[in-house]
Amino acid sequence: MKREWKHLKYCLNKGPILVDTTERGTEVTLSTVSPYSYKGFKCTATALRTPCRDPNDRASNEKWLENDQVEPFSSVGYPSSNYGGDGSNEWRFCAVDSNDKIEVNCDAFHVGGAFFDCLDDTFTISNVDSTSKFCGIAGPTSVMTSERGTSVKLRVYTGEIYDGFTCTAKAVRAEICMNATNRANNEVWLDTGKSESFTSQNYPSNYGSGASAEWVFCAVNDTDKISITCSDFQVGGKFIFCLDDYMTISNINSGQDPYCGSDKPDSVVTTQRGTTVKLSVSPTVHYKGFNCTATAVNQ
Missing domain, CATH: 2.60.120.290 (Spermadhesin, CUB domain)
Structure with a gap:
């Protein structure tokens, strides 16, 4: 059976640069149909190992x-x-x-x-x-x-x-809260009823332009959810919509976020066992920030 190859075409002064094949072999063909003559090319072919095959057998690059x-x-x-x-x-x-x-x-x-x-x-x-x-x-x-x-x-x-x-x-x-026994370093896992407090940078002083951050909370019990409550909250300005900075909470019912101004999350419960809370900060105006708590709840 004849193998079907994927062909890439190069012409003028845009020749192949760092082009890798998808298989162990390739055919390079020069087609000359023009009545004019050109300088041509000088190229190299190098055998390279497929990237990221084995962490115990790492390539030097x-x-x-x-x-x-x-x-x-x-x-x-x-x-x-x-x-x-x-x-x-x-x-x-x-x-x-x-x-x-x-x-x-x-x-x-x-x-x-x-x-x-x-x-x-x-x-x-x-x-x-x-x-x-x-x-x-x-x-x-x-x-x-x-x-x-x-x-x-x-x-x-x-x-x-x-x-x-x-x-x-x-x-x-790839996905948050996949496995309580193989936890990502940025995940905080909570038993039922347990809480974890988190604040914006420099709280209770104003946060800075580099204060964008995220927090990941997971319930150890796979039937539990995460509840987010903020006791103090001043993030960005708001006039009907968020004007600059804002907070988002993943895996909650649509229409509940983003949160900004003084409209804080109050016992917001996720639809899954885990959530990612993100603070998105603009480079200009700075605000007081927030003091919030994540709790694993059985509901």
């Missing part, structure tokens, strides 16, 4: 991350200089725990030009379900892989034009 561990990475020369024409690079990140995935976030990003699509340089993330290619100033934000590992690539076709990026890769649990 892989960075393995424990749950909740963060690894920063940036383009060459960032932030003092542009990445230049030789800035193409690859980073491979792997989660040690097979239940974890890799989440990629970029704090600063300027890679290539963009006009509906990428015009030249590109930033790609493998093993993701949504957008995997980024360019211009629209970098990845909380992009999570569908597998335990990923290959992040910067493909450069230009010279010293664009600023580059600074990003982080983080090993995160």
Whole structure:
């Protein structure tokens, strides 16, 4: 039976850069049908191991991350200089725990030009379900892989034009509160009736622009829920809708959040055994914040 190959086409000055095959072999074909002559190409083929195969047998180019561990990475020369024409690079990140995935976030990003699509340089993330290619100033934000590992690539076709990026890769649990005996580092597990207090940064003083955070609470008893109650709450401004900062609580009935202003959660009970509470903070105005409690309840 003839094998069907997926073909990628390259022409002009945009040749293959850091292109990996999906199988152990490939065919490279040069088709010349034009009456004109061109300079041609000089390329290399390298045998590479499939990323993130085994945490006990790690490749030298892989960075393995424990749950909740963060690894920063940036383009060459960032932030003092542009990445230049030789800035193409690859980073491979792997989660040690097979239940974890890799989440990629970029704090600063300027890679290539963009006009509906990428015009030249590109930033790609493998093993993701949504957008995997980024360019211009629209970098990845909380992009999570569908597998335990990923290959992040910067493909450069230009010279010293664009600023580059600074990003982080983080090993995160694919689903919260999966297993009480294999807990993620950011999960707080509560027995029935037990509570855990949590506050915004600097509370009772105002929080700062870098105060965005999240908390994950899980009920040990799989039939329990989590109740969130705040005794003091001043997060962002509100005029019908939230104006800037706000709190969200996952796995609750629709229409209950976000919470902002002085409208605080009061005995808000989740629909599942676990929840993620997030504080999203703008870079400008700061507020007092909150003092809240999470409790595992049997209801």
